Amino acid sequence: VTVKPVDPQWLEAAWQRQVSLTKPPGSLGFLEELGCRLAAIQQTLRPTLGKAAVVVCAADHGVSAQGVSAYPASVTPHMVHNFLAGGAAINQIAAVAGAEVYVLDVGVNTAPNATGSHIAKVRLGTADISQGPAMSKAEAQQAIQAGMQVAKRAISEGATVLAAGDMGIGNTTSAAALTAALLGMSAEAVTGRGTGISDAAYTQKLAVVNKALGHCTSSDPLDLLAQLGGLEIAACVGVFVAGAQAGLPVVTDGFPVTAAALVACRLQPSVRDYLFAGHRSVEPGHTKQLAALALRPVLELDLRLGEGTGAALAIPVLRCAAALLSMATFEEAGMV
């Protein structure tokens, strides 16, 4: 299955409607572009965003043993339980944003006790990327499929817009390696402090990213995903591909999720037509990713949490951008 490009004629028609509405041309700024893109995706001049879904993909990272995170790996299953209990940040934001939270455990290291509202453990966390590949290519494909499955489930349950979120202690290390490899950048250019690490841990994190990149030879996006991880990033790739295949807008969150968006666009370039950047985080590599995707973020609030929080937070703004195309035209308002 391939992703169909968005029809540029719908985009043009939406812009024509945009300039006929009762406001000075351009006065709604970035909302105008967002609205026109949503119109073209939905193939209507009066787009509306209904129910949303945030698919939070969770998995563990072998590399977390290298001291690259401020938190131990045991936090991953705790936070998954927190998502299920409704106590996490994403639960509060999703409730306000009209979004249902789907929690996909694609590799949390808690055998035999499974976690997640959707369980498709490909393996119990990735292998340590500083030592070798995170997983096999078949496992990466399996994790992508798991993300696609949950996305399809959300769509069958009424979602009209999908956001992806991530949970996995150590995952900004994988995301940094993956981003460096995909964009041909140095570890230094894309590695940040994640949830907040010390100078010493940051030096260690950089060394780990460089080591992982040293093992990497392929330029194939699926190879890179398998070699650098993680399982939840792969699942997010699946969410974006399935959302775009279904013709729905898909919203990126922070650094690990946007790494997944980069992979999705390499696998299926037309995914880009459906992508919206929810926010820009404080991770320096996130800005590089957004530039590579040519996406302007909806929000810039200095978030660095993940879980899909920045994506879900942007959904009401996207909903407004869509609704604005239902304004009266100057003609309808008797003003011409």
Add this chain to the structure above:
Amino acid sequence: VTVKPVDPQWLEAAWQRQVSLTKPPGSLGFLEELGCRLAAIQQTLRPTLGKAAVVVCAADHGVSAQGVSAYPASVTPHMVHNFLAGGAAINQIAAVAGAEVYVLDVGVNTAPNATGSHIAKVRLGTADISQGPAMSKAEAQQAIQAGMQVAKRAISEGATVLAAGDMGIGNTTSAAALTAALLGMSAEAVTGRGTGISDAAYTQKLAVVNKALGHCTSSDPLDLLAQLGGLEIAACVGVFVAGAQAGLPVVTDGFPVTAAALVACRLQPSVRDYLFAGHRSVEPGHTKQLAALALRPVLELDLRLGEGTGAALAIPVLRCAAALLSMATFEEAGMV
């Protein structure tokens, strides 16, 4: 009636709760500060924002005869009718944001046909500020009272957060003069292109602002408001004062509305404790106003429409910021 300062002990208690929640400290960025301020305003550690109200204040400006706007003054009543018919940008955004729109006609030049869901015409538009005072001090006070009345009505009908919006062809000229006078800045520093004027019209607008400032001698905020206008800006002052007096968060919109926020804070400095900046517009003077108020805007989407659009758009984000304080603590999640 005076505005009571927000209790710093509540702010401190909210920050203590913020750092106990299941997220890395600081990882929710600016949302954390917003949430704590909302908690302190509501005097609870679990704030929630319910129903919102956007009070759109409309009036005409004598100075519009000087060619300072891209649109003729006749657009003001047309747009008020559009607000009432639900066809304007603010109607679409308010519906998504869970906000009711109150339209206050405090001086639209359409006698004897009144417009607005709330009508309190102080006069049929201001006098031309390039020639003399916009209105008398008594009229300015009357317009403030009109804004306060509608704000109180909205509060009695269940509003838990108030936003102010503006409609008035020519009002960025008044707002520029008022901002320059209040902040002790030059016309050049604070005058922009409003809804989008040509270079020639911009030169004319600057000359008009300078002329208006030349007539101005007082430094009293109420005198300046009366001399430089406008009636809808005065009504917005009333919305902010009444909202803060009632202990509710109040949200600024663009350049004219933020000029009103400046006046409100000069009249009652504690209004600042209740103010939230909805967005930063492209008007250069808006950035100066926000800096003077020490307010970081929630959104930066290059809007330049007014009507309360940027304020209403920020309400879902504020609602999320409040809701986030209801996250589980590490202790509640069994993570300590």
